[in-house]
Amino acid sequence: MFEQLAFYVFAGLTAAMFLITVTTKNILYSMSSLAAGMIFISGFFFILNADFLGVVQIVVYAGAVMALYAFGMMFFDSAKETNEKIKNPKNIFIMTVVIAVLIVLMISAPITLNRPDVSMELVQNMQNPQAIGVILFTKYLIPFEMASLMLLIAMIAGIILAGKKMDISATTMDDENVNMETFEEFKLTSEPKEHK
Amino acid sequence: MISINHYLILSAMLFAIGLFGVIRRKNLLMLFFATEIMLNSVNIALAAISYFTHDLTGQIFAFFIIAIAASEVAVGLGFLILMYKRMGSLDLDNLQIMKG
Amino acid sequence: MEKLLYITLFAPLVGSIFAALFGGCKKNILAGIVPSALLFIGTIAALIQLSAVLDGQVISATMFEWIASGNFRVDFGFAADQISVVMMCVVTIVSTLVHVYSIGYMSHDEGFNRFFSYLSLFVFSMLVLVMSDNFLGLFIGWEGVGLCSWLLIGFWYKKPFATWAANEAFIMNRVADLGMLVGIFIIFWQTGSLKYTEVFALVKSIDPAILSLAAVFLFIGAMGKSAQFPFHTWLADAMEGPTPVSALIHAATMVTAGVYLVVRSHELFALTPDVSFFIACLGTFVAAFAATMGLVNRDLKRIVAYSTLSQLGYMFVAAGLGAYWVALFHLMTHAFFKALLFLGAGNVMHAMHDELDIKKMGGLYKPMRGTAIMMIVASVALAGIYPLAGFFSKDKILEVAFGTHHYILWAMLLITAVLTAFYSFRLIMLVFFGRENYKEHFPSLHPHEAYWYMLAAMSPLAVLAVIAGFFEHSLTALLEKAMPIFHPHMSTDTVMMLIAVTTVAVVCSISFTLYKYNKGGFSAELENTFLYKLFYNQYYIPEFYNRFLVIPYTKLSEFAWKKVDLKIIDFVVDTIALVIYKSGEKSRHIQSGNLSGMLRWMVFGLLILIIFAALYSPIK
Numbered sequence: 015m016f017e018q019l020a021f022y023v024f025a026g027l028t029a030a031m032f033l034i035t036v037t038t039k040n041i042l043y044s045m046s047s048l049a050a051g052m053i054f055i056s057g058f059f060f061i062l063n064a065d066f067l068g069v070v071q072i073v074v075y076a077g078a079v080m081a082l083y084a085f086g087m088m089f090f091d092s093a094k095e096t097n098e099k100i101k102n103p104k105n106i107f108i109m110t111v112v113i114a115v116l117i118v119l120m121i122s123a124p125i126t127l128n129r130p131d132v133s134m135e136l137v138q139n140m141q142n143p144q145a146i147g148v149i150l151f152t153k154y155l156i157p158f159e160m161a162s163l164m165l166l167i168a169m170i171a172g173i174i175l176a177g178k179k180m181d182i183s184a185t186t187m188d189d190e191n192v193n194m195e196t197f198e199e200f201k202l203t204s205e206p207k208e209h210k
Numbered sequence: 211m212i213s214i215n216h217y218l219i220l221s222a223m224l225f226a227i228g229l230f231g232v233i234r235r236k237n238l239l240m241l242f243f244a245t246e247i248m249l250n251s252v253n254i255a256l257a258a259i260s261y262f263t264h265d266l267t268g269q270i271f272a273f274f275i276i277a278i279a280a281s282e283v284a285v286g287l288g289f290l291i292l293m294y295k296r297m298g299s300l301d302l303d304n305l306q307i308m309k310g
Numbered sequence: 311m312e313k314l315l316y317i318t319l320f321a322p323l324v325g326s327i328f329a330a331l332f333g334g335c336k337k338n339i340l341a342g343i344v345p346s347a348l349l350f351i352g353t354i355a356a357l358i359q360l361s362a363v364l365d366g367q368v369i370s371a372t373m374f375e376w377i378a379s380g381n382f383r384v385d386f387g388f389a390a391d392q393i394s395v396v397m398m399c400v401v402t403i404v405s406t407l408v409h410v411y412s413i414g415y416m417s418h419d420e421g422f423n424r425f426f427s428y429l430s431l432f433v434f435s436m437l438v439l440v441m442s443d444n445f446l447g448l449f450i451g452w453e454g455v456g457l458c459s460w461l462l463i464g465f466w467y468k469k470p471f472a473t474w475a476a477n478e479a480f481i482m483n484r485v486a487d488l489g490m491l492v493g494i495f496i497i498f499w500q501t502g503s504l505k506y507t508e509v510f511a512l513v514k515s516i517d518p519a520i521l522s523l524a525a526v527f528l529f530i531g532a533m534g535k536s537a538q539f540p541f542h543t544w545l546a547d548a549m550e551g552p553t554p555v556s557a558l559i560h561a562a563t564m565v566t567a568g569v570y571l572v573v574r575s576h577e578l579f580a581l582t583p584d585v586s587f588f589i590a591c592l593g594t595f596v597a598a599f600a601a602t603m604g605l606v607n608r609d610l611k612r613i614v615a616y617s618t619l620s621q622l623g624y625m626f627v628a629a630g631l632g633a634y635w636v637a638l639f640h641l642m643t644h645a646f647f648k649a650l651l652f653l654g655a656g657n658v659m660h661a662m663h664d665e666l667d668i669k670k671m672g673g674l675y676k677p678m679r680g681t682a683i684m685m686i687v688a689s690v691a692l693a694g695i696y697p698l699a700g701f702f703s704k705d706k707i708l709e710v711a712f713g714t715h716h717y718i719l720w721a722m723l724l725i726t727a728v729l730t731a732f733y734s735f736r737l738i739m740l741v742f743f744g745r746e747n748y749k750e751h752f753p754s755l756h757p758h759e760a761y762w763y764m765l766a767a768m769s770p771l772a773v774l775a776v777i778a779g780f781f782e783h784s785l786t787a788l789l790e791k792a793m794p795i796f797h798p799h800m801s802t803d804t805v806m807m808l809i810a811v812t813t814v815a816v817v818c819s820i821s822f823t824l825y826k827y828n829k830g831g832f833s834a835e836l837e838n839t840f841l842y843k844l845f846y847n848q849y850y851i852p853e854f855y856n857r858f859l860v861i862p863y864t865k866l867s868e869f870a871w872k873k874v875d876l877k878i879i880d881f882v883v884d885t886i887a888l889v890i891y892k893s894g895e896k897s898r899h900i901q902s903g904n905l906s907g908m909l910r911w912m913v914f915g916l917l918i919l920i921i922f923a924a925l926y927s928p929i930k
Binding site: 075089090109176 | 246270
């Protein structure tokens with residue numbers, strides 16, 4: 015009974031939060047409700063006995079990703095209300111609903127009709143994090159390595175995109191040469207270039 | 211009782227919400243938010259299936275999706291900031307250089 | 311033995327290709343000498359084959375199997391039987407001499423190399439025609455000579471009338487070829503084969519009505535090629551081509567292809583006496599008809615062309631009355647003296663700087679003695695005076711007509727012989743003797759004789775024109791092996807009387823002509839009489855054809871072009887292109903650079919894919 019209650023509460027809250035995210039005109043509200051939605055999704059994970067996943071969800075999504083978004087927000091003029099014009103709202107609604115229905119049908123059909131075979135049995139005497147650890151480093155080792163490689167690439171891309179001047183290294187210069195011109199790019203009060 | 215169908219329907223609903231946001235949003239940043247919603251809905255589905263079939267593969271899949279999504283956000287935001295510095299706005303209609 | 315066949319057949323083709331290599335270059339004498347030399351080798355081969363078939367054997371060779379589909383089998387086969395060998399010898403001898411003559415005649419023409427290529431190609435096609443052993447090979451050669459005739463008549467293609475004449479010849483031939491094709495179809499339908507030996511073995515078992523139909527259609531094809539009425543207008547207009555072309559094609563070889571066809575299919579025509587009689591009557595009509603038109607014409611080559619037409623009529627009379635060997639004999643002798651006449655006319659034309667009106671010539675005997683003598687010899691042979699060749703063949707035809715009790719035909723042929731003698735000698739008198747009219751029309755003209763080798767090329771023809779008549783018995787002995795030799799049953803007295811009557815009539819005609827033109831010819835008022843006008847304008851037949859056939863057909867073509875082709879067919883094609891273009895323009899906006907719009911299209915695509923996946927999903 016608790017399970018049902020928890021499910022419906024979390025489901026309702028998540029849906030409401032995400033609806034706010036996609037409909038509001040204020041960018042701050044949108045971001046905040048996204049963060050809240052992430053937390054409620056982690057609630058789902060805990061219901062489903064995926065402890066490790068739930069914790070990872072909170073730490074990575076609600077912590078790191080939303081923090082990234084928040085930092086990115088600082089660059090934009092967030093007090094302004096965004097103005098969006100849609101030409102045919104009806105088309106969009108219809109498309110969305112039809113896609114949703116079809117996806118549900120397609121995904122649920124194989125599972126409810128016949129049981130797929132299990133490839134990795136759950137060993138009952140292990141806790142969830144232990145089990146995840148076991149198969150992460152045995153069966154899914156290669157995806158793990160690939161993911162780490164990809165994160166490295168993302169990091170490098172982020173550094174290059176930030177546009178820091180590479181030829182001047184502040185740490186190897188003498189102390190008296192280091193002044194504000196070296197860090198000119200990081201001035202936050204600079205006006206963005208207007209697009210003609 | 212909560213069966214797998216509940217979770218799947220929920221996941222599909224959230225996916226539809228995310229899709230709706232992708233289509234509707236004109237601000238580039240809000241587009242990213244909607245993409246995040248879609249990714250999360252898929253995570254729910256995967257975790258649910260993993261629970262109901264007693265198979266850990268789903269959870270591993272969701273785990274990797276989280277990792278990928280995080281790196282995507284990092285790079286995407288970098289691009290976004292550069293774009294804003296160049297174009298001066300984040301409205302998609304203003305960002306169109308091609309004449310169509 | 312087969313090597314000889316192939317040598318005869320392919321020597322002109324090799325010569326043609328050799329000359330074609332020089333096609334774009336300036337005049338190169340080698341392009342004239344090599345084809346002539348190759349043709350000479352071909353002639354030798356043909357003569358050797360002639361001696362080989364004298365005892366009755368047939369040389370045959372099959373190159374390769376050509377069509378084998380279902381029941382229909384045709385090979386590329388050649389056979390030199392007695393009929394073919396006669397034709398082969400005539401064709402190769404005359405062609406070689408015409409080639410040598412052309413080296414001189416076309417020496418100042420810039421299309422020299424091209425001319426020899428076309429000429430040798432023509433000889434090749436003609437040899438395919440006569441040497442093939444089935445109807446389809448005959449047809450290939452038939453079309454080939456038609457094509458080469460078109461190429462050669464329109465040789466000076468910058469002259470508009472030459473191209474028009476070439477088109478007229480080709481189109482008229484094509485229309486008649488339709489008849490021939492239908493005839494070939496009928497033959498195949500009835501006998502299941504196209505090879506001569508097989509067809510003629512089965513020909514007796516065919517239903518006579520269908521056989522007559524086949525004969526009629528085959529003869530229509532022959533009518534086109536041999537310019538019988540109503541397909542005759544192209545022959546006179548074909549004189550637009552160079553004179554060697556007229557000598558070779560329109561005197562000796564191509565126009566005799568029709569006669570060859572009838573002679574080759576003699577077993578077919580022998581079984582359909584009505585059709586044969588019609589052929590004979592048509593031949594007589596054409597002979598007289600052409601002779602009347604030649605009486606009054608002023609164009610040098612046209613007179614000779616009408617004379618050819620008339621003699622072709624004679625050949626068809628002989629073939630129609632069943633004396634096929636006589637037709638072949640007359641074909642042979644006619645080839646020699648007619649080619650000689652044309653070549654002589656070519657010399658005259660060159661001397662007169664391509665002037666063709668004989669009223670503007672005269673007195674050319676002194677500067678052009680050799681040509682004059684040879685042309686006189688040819689005209690005497692044409693008129694049929696003993697002992698020259700024409701006498702033997704022409705009188706034989708008159709004998710046959712009389713002997714088969716077709717007295718009306720005989721009378722008309724006799725009258726035609728008189729007319730023939732008249733216009734031949736009119737030509738001679740006006741060109742070579744009499745008042746020198748050219749002095750007042752072209753004061754600076756000094757006519758001179760042709761090159762020595764051109765006269766040397768003409769002289770064998772003159773010799774043959776004289777002696778060919780004495781080959782009658784050898785020819786009969788040769789042809790006996792291949793077909794029944796028809797001799798009309800008459801007593802020797804009747805024969806002698808006929809000969810006497812004919813000779814007297816012809817000699818009177820000649821003397822009359824000589825006398826009249828020595829005195830200066832006929833009065834000018836004669837030109838205004840109705841008969842003169844009728845003959846001069848070719849009985850107004852070309853105008854008739856133009857008004858009732860050419861102009862309506864042109865209008866129909868224009869209608870088909872403007873209304874059907876442009877508006878309907880082009881419209882459909884353009885519309886298809888327009889639809890694709892417009893749809894491309896409309897869908898260009900999908901890729902607009904607007905991210906929001908593109909995302910929407912992406913979702914729409916996803917929707918379509920999911921619908922298809924749900925429809926065709928294996929899990930239902």
